[in-house]
Amino acid sequence: MEKDTQIFGIRAIIEAIQSGKTIDKVFLQKGLRGDLFQELETLIKRENINYSYVPVEKLNRLNNKNHQGAIAQISPIDFVDIETLVMQASEATKTPLFLLLDQVNDVRNFGAIIRTAECTGVNGIIIQKKGGAPVNGDTIKTSAGAVFKIPICKVDHIKDALFHLQASGIKVIAATEKTDNTLYDISFKEPCAIIMGSEGRGINPSVLKLVDDKAKLPLLGEIESLNVSVACGAFLYEAIRQRR
Structure with a gap:
C-alpha cells in the first residue's frame, strides 16, 4: 500500500x-x-x-x-456512477461498448485489462465495490496510465450494472466456457457489454443466468483456459473487427 x-x-x-x-x-x-x-x-x-x-x-x-x-x-481516481457512464457513452456513440469485471482480483491483470480497454475504445469499465482488485500504484503502472483515460464505475453488485445496461438497450455478453458458441458466433455490432470473470471462479453463476448471450474462445491446445487479461483482449479485438 x-x-x-x-x-x-x-x-x-x-x-x-x-x-x-x-x-x-x-x-x-x-x-x-x-x-x-x-x-x-x-x-x-x-x-x-x-x-x-x-x-x-x-x-x-x-x-x-x-x-x-x-x-x-x-483511490487515486474518481469513479463515475452507472447512470452517468451509460448516458455519456450513449451520447458519444450509437454503439457503446462496455466492459464488466466480475471480481478480477489480480492488480496486474486489472491494469492490463484497463490498458487494452482504452486501446480498443471501450466507453467504460464497471467493477464491483467488493472482491476485486483495487486501483493502486501497481494498477496504474500496469495500465501504462490508461486508468486516467477511461471512465471506471463501481457498483454494489455486478447484477446492478447488468440490469441497468439491459434496461438501456445494451446487450450483455458473458465470456465463459459454459457454452457451445465461440466469440466468432456472436454479434458485437450493436451496443453491448462484455463480462469477464475472476481468475479462479470465472463469472458468478447467478450473474451468468441473467446475460443475453454467452461466448467462449476456441482452445486448441491442452491447457484449458487463458489468462483473463489475454482473453479480454481477444474479445475486445473481435468486437473491433466486427465493427470496422
Whole structure:
C-alpha cells in the first residue's frame, strides 16, 4: 500500500468518508473496541466500503505511525456512477461498448485489462465495490496510465450494472466456457457489454443466468483456459473487427 494514498487514524478516516473521499478499502484492527471505533465500523458498513479485520502487526507493517487501529487506502481516481457512464457513452456513440469485471482480483491483470480497454475504445469499465482488485500504484503502472483515460464505475453488485445496461438497450455478453458458441458466433455490432470473470471462479453463476448471450474462445491446445487479461483482449479485438 503506497504511503501517499493512505489515511490513518479513526477520526481522520471518518472525516474522509463523510467528506466524500473515494475509499478503496479500510483495514481495521482485530478485537479493537471503543465508541469512536464503533462509529467508524457503522459508517463503513452503511457506505458499503470494502474492509477487513487484520492483526495489529499487519497495520504496523502498512504504517508504523500512530494509526489507532485503522488505515484506509484512498483511490487515486474518481469513479463515475452507472447512470452517468451509460448516458455519456450513449451520447458519444450509437454503439457503446462496455466492459464488466466480475471480481478480477489480480492488480496486474486489472491494469492490463484497463490498458487494452482504452486501446480498443471501450466507453467504460464497471467493477464491483467488493472482491476485486483495487486501483493502486501497481494498477496504474500496469495500465501504462490508461486508468486516467477511461471512465471506471463501481457498483454494489455486478447484477446492478447488468440490469441497468439491459434496461438501456445494451446487450450483455458473458465470456465463459459454459457454452457451445465461440466469440466468432456472436454479434458485437450493436451496443453491448462484455463480462469477464475472476481468475479462479470465472463469472458468478447467478450473474451468468441473467446475460443475453454467452461466448467462449476456441482452445486448441491442452491447457484449458487463458489468462483473463489475454482473453479480454481477444474479445475486445473481435468486437473491433466486427465493427470496422
